[in-house]
Amino acid sequence: MRIKKISAVITVALVIIVGLLVTDYLNDKRHSSINHKSNAEITVLAGAVPSDIKLRVEYLDSKQSLILDGFSADVFPNGDIIYVGNDLSLRKISRDGDEVELLAKQEANAQVFLNQNATMAVYTKPGDWQGGDIPETNGIAVYSFDDGQEKILLMEKNTTILHFGWLDNRIIVNYPSRENYELFLLDLGGQITGIKTDNVLPQSSRMALKDPNSRYIAYESIDGDIIIVDLKTGSDTRISNAKDPQWTKEGLNFKQDGRQKVFKLK
Numbered sequence: 001m002r003i004k005k006i007s008a009v010i011t012v013a014l015v016i017i018v019g020l021l022v023t024d025y026l027n028d029k030r031h032s033s034i035n036h037k038s039n040a041e042i043t044v045l046a047g048a049v050p051s052d053i054k055l056r057v058e059y060l061d062s063k064q065s066l067i068l069d070g071f072s073a074d075v076f077p078n079g080d081i082i083y084v085g086n087d088l089s090l091r092k093i094s095r096d097g098d099e100v101e102l103l104a105k106q107e108a109n110a111q112v113f114l115n116q117n118a119t120m121a122v123y124t125k126p127g128d129w130q131g132g133d134i135p136e137t138n139g140i141a142v143y144s145f146d147d148g149q150e151k152i153l154l155m156e157k158n159t160t161i162l163h164f165g166w167l168d169n170r171i172i173v174n175y176p177s178r179e180n181y182e183l184f185l186l187d188l189g190g191q192i193t194g195i196k197t198d199n200v201l202p203q204s205s206r207m208a209l210k211d212p213n214s215r216y217i218a219y220e221s222i223d224g225d226i227i228i229v230d231l232k233t234g235s236d237t238r239i240s241n242a243k244d245p246q247w248t249k250e251g252l253n254f255k256q257d258g259r260q261k262v263f264k265l266k
Helices: none
Strands: 033-036 038-045 056-058 065-068 069-073 080-083 089-093 099-103 109-114 121-129 137-144 150-156 161-166 169-172 182-188 192-194 216-220 226-228 236-239 242-248 251-256 259-263
Touching: 038 069, 056 069, 065 080, 080 109, 109 161, 121 161, 137 169, 216 242, 226 242, 226 251
Parallel strands: 069 109
Antiparallel strands: 033 038, 038 056, 056 065, 069 080, 080 089, 089 099, 109 121, 121 137, 137 150, 161 169, 169 182, 182 192, 216 226, 226 236, 242 251, 251 259
């Protein structure tokens, strides 16, 4: 996501991608896997400027890969790809490379996720352009593949809203400008309800990441810890002095004391 104004507690500058904030998250590495699907793996290829950022989609059944000029992508069960382009368009490309533009330039923003049956995609909706090429704020919208229509679910003036994909048929959202880290569920009617957590959560320094089974999210806090939140129960786990969380099939990978470690969920 490219944004111009966001709370000072968010220490990133320009772009978020399938569960990550590109600029800070990739400041010390060139490649980072950002989305593990059963049929493909999506990796960001960081660039010197946002327009240079690319995505690599590698199909696990054949090792075939596609390189896309974009910030965020998700993969359909048949191998087609939905992605947000570098020009903030929403695009769909087949495994063979046939591509169609679903929404024009500056009409969509990262990150993008398909729902469970791949009939709909959620993404952030750019707003408050004020004559520039970077949106001042972002809301939340969905695109239906059944009728080819977009629906804006949540858009608030002078406010950026982030999302972390789907929890069943609702969307996990967060307001990064608020003092504490709060999570909400947004339904397709535009109604928003809070996720009750056991403890007051510290604000994040980078975009939260949802695990492959959509049960947990993990993020780096401004205190330098990793926070894992159970979206079903509201309980949380803190890993002290840790950074660079990344979900894998084994659990949550992270760095602590200069070493790579894995936190396995029970």
